[in-house]
Amino acid sequence: MTCPTQPTASHFINGAYIEDTAGAPIEVIYPATGETIATVHAATPALIEQAIAGARAAQPTWAAMTGTERGRILRRAADILRERNHELSVLETYDTGKPYQETSVADATSGADALEYFGGMAATLTGEHIQLGEDWVYTRREPLGLCVGIGAWNYPIQIACWKGAPALACGNTMIFKPSETTPLCALKVAEILHEAGLPAGVFNVLQGLGEVGAALVTDPRVDKVSLTGSVPTGRKVYAAAAQGMKHVTMELGGKSPLIIFDDADIENAVSGAILGNFYSSGQVCSNGTRVFVHKAIKEAFLDRLGARLSSAVIGDPMDPNTSFGPMVSERQMTIVLDYIEKGKAECARLVCGGARLDREGFYIPPTVFADVTDDMVIAREEIFGPVMAVLDFEDEADVMARANDTEFGLAAGVFTRDLARAHRVAAGFEAGACFINSYNDAPVEAPFGGVKASGVGRENSKAAVEHYSQVKSVYVRMGDLEAPF
Numbered sequence: 001m002t003c004p005t006q007p008t009a010s011h012f013i014n015g016a017y018i019e020d021t022a023g024a025p026i027e028v029i030y031p032a033t034g035e036t037i038a039t040v041h042a043a044t045p046a047l048i049e050q051a052i053a054g055a056r057a058a059q060p061t062w063a064a065m066t067g068t069e070r071g072r073i074l075r076r077a078a079d080i081l082r083e084r085n086h087e088l089s090v091l092e093t094y095d096t097g098k099p100y101q102e103t104s105v106a107d108a109t110s111g112a113d114a115l116e117y118f119g120g121m122a123a124t125l126t127g128e129h130i131q132l133g134e135d136w137v138y139t140r141r142e143p144l145g146l147c148v149g150i151g152a153w154n155y156p157i158q159i160a161c162w163k164g165a166p167a168l169a170c171g172n173t174m175i176f177k178p179s180e181t182t183p184l185c186a187l188k189v190a191e192i193l194h195e196a197g198l199p200a201g202v203f204n205v206l207q208g209l210g211e212v213g214a215a216l217v218t219d220p221r222v223d224k225v226s227l228t229g230s231v232p233t234g235r236k237v238y239a240a241a242a243q244g245m246k247h248v249t250m251e252l253g254g255k256s257p258l259i260i261f262d263d264a265d266i267e268n269a270v271s272g273a274i275l276g277n278f279y280s281s282g283q284v285c286s287n288g289t290r291v292f293v294h295k296a297i298k299e300a301f302l303d304r305l306g307a308r309l310s311s312a313v314i315g316d317p318m319d320p321n322t323s324f325g326p327m328v329s330e331r332q333m334t335i336v337l338d339y340i341e342k343g344k345a346e347c348a349r350l351v352c353g354g355a356r357l358d359r360e361g362f363y364i365p366p367t368v369f370a371d372v373t374d375d376m377v378i379a380r381e382e383i384f385g386p387v388m389a390v391l392d393f394e395d396e397a398d399v400m401a402r403a404n405d406t407e408f409g410l411a412a413g414v415f416t417r418d419l420a421r422a423h424r425v426a427a428g429f430e431a432g433a434c435f436i437n438s439y440n441d442a443p444v445e446a447p448f449g450g451v452k453a454s455g456v457g458r459e460n461s462k463a464a465v466e467h468y469s470q471v472k473s474v475y476v477r478m479g480d481l482e483a484p485f
């Protein structure tokens with residue numbers, strides 16, 4: 001079996017596809033069937049050297065272009081991404097197993113939004129003038145140099161663009177290493193950027209496992225590392241980057257709370273809980289997997305949730321009617337099934353789901369546990385699959401303390417009709433991305449990122465510019481300079 005739209009080689013370096021079969025083979029598995037659809041090869045040390053040398057050499061010329069010129073290329077790439085939405089969505093579906101119903105509206109689209117947004121912003125990046133009597137200071141906003149992006153497997157196109165677009169807009173070059181589980185889509189992003197006029201060497205893609213990522217992170221010629229991945233990987237990558245005093249962005253995992261008060265619109269709250277637990281088969285970093293439901297409405301909430309989940313169309317991800325697909329890999333399926341067994345062993349009440357589906361592919365249906373308590377493993381650890389934990393509460397202060405009682409701090413949500421309470425709760429959340437009467441919206445205009453163990457820095461929005469550029473100040477004296485001797 002082969003995916004109809006797959007790239008022609010494993011890597012993209014200095015403006016061209018390149019293959020080196022000396023690198024260890026990495027099989028790309030279609031999660032809906034378990035079949036191999038492609039084989040890529042991990043980057044060899046020679047290819048890593050070629051990519052770093054090329055990206056370093058390309059950076060000064062790219063930075064010397066005006067922001068308008070750089071932005072025009074990024075915006076052209078955004079247009080091509082949109083024109084090829086179908087082809088890219090098919091590839092993303094084969095890479096991840098996510099239903100085409102989702103990928104055709106959420107993935108290339110989100111990548112194009114980032115290229116368009118940062119392309120538009122490139123010409124506006126300026127320093128400032130600070131008058132000091134007759135002297136003055138001006139600042140220059142300068143690129144960092146060579147940035148490395150390292151991706152997770154849940155949003156391959158989005159992650160490549162959320163990192164690449166602001167990096168390139170600011171005048172940096174980038175080497176992007178996709179997850180070894182979903183290596184295909186980032187290559188298409190590189191291909192499209194070059195079709196849009198990107199000079200060779202400015203955006204490169206190298207395949208490989210953690211050791212290729214580690215080789216990039218530790219290279220002294222790399223100035224910044226942006227990782228999307230788990231907290232354990234984040235700790236390693238952050239520590240390695242610190243040895244070289246490199247800039248970092250860490251977009252890591254979460255175990256986010258979603259609080260549903262007794263005055264909430266139940267239908268909307270159920271929608272939020274579904275979007276925050278079962279979109280992308282639960283493989284979204286910001287998911288609100290600890291759903292605190294006020295005791296007074298808990299059974300009504302669970303009844304409506306069960307009814308709505310029974311209408312999920314689980315099946316062939318390429319069928320446009322399918323709304324729920326498989327887990328990304330057999331490994332991830334096993335991890336999630338282990339957590340489900342822990343939930344059962346801890347005597348949480350299994351409301352629906354709870355076992356692998358009897359069909360080919362890595363399918364676990366939407367799974368809901370009720371009567372979950374704060375100390376249960378399924379309420380404390382990130383599962384990264386379609387498993388919702390429903391916990392009871394009665395008092396606002398109590399539920400806020402419980403919601404924040406976690407090492408993570410990526411996202412949080414609240415459903416209530418009381419707007420004063422909604423804003424009070426949002427202010428009290430220890431989380432980077434909060435939602436009121438909604439869940440998991442991630443527009444490019446809004447900062448995205450976590451606090452506590454969930455990360456460092458922000459992607460998207462004007463905030464991302466701070467993480468891909470640095471400010472130089474220049475003091476200008478207008479008169480004579482006195483000295484003590």
Ligand SMILES: NC(=O)c1ccc[n+]([C@@H]2O[C@H](COP(=O)([O-])OP(=O)(O)OC[C@H]3O[C@@H](n4cnc5c(N)ncnc54)[C@H](O)[C@@H]3O)[C@@H](O)[C@H]2O)c1
Pocket residue numbers: 150151152153154155177178179180208209210211212213214217228229230231232233234236237250251252253254284285286382384410449450455
């Ligand atoms: N905060 C966010 O924006 C965000 C978005 C998506 C996913 N995630 C998180 O990602 C995780 C799931 O993705 P995953 O399983 O691919 O994560 P992971 O941490 O296993 O791997 C992430 C990436 O890091 C690379 N890597 C592993 N070890 C490395 C090392 N020592 N040095 C450099 N690179 C290394 C991997 O090859 C992969 O490309 C979840 O925890 C999820 O919450 C976070």
Ligand SMILES: O=CCc1c[nH]cn1
Pocket residue numbers: 154155158283284285286440441442
């Ligand atoms: O997976 C994390 C990033 C994200 C959140 N919503 C869409 N993408």
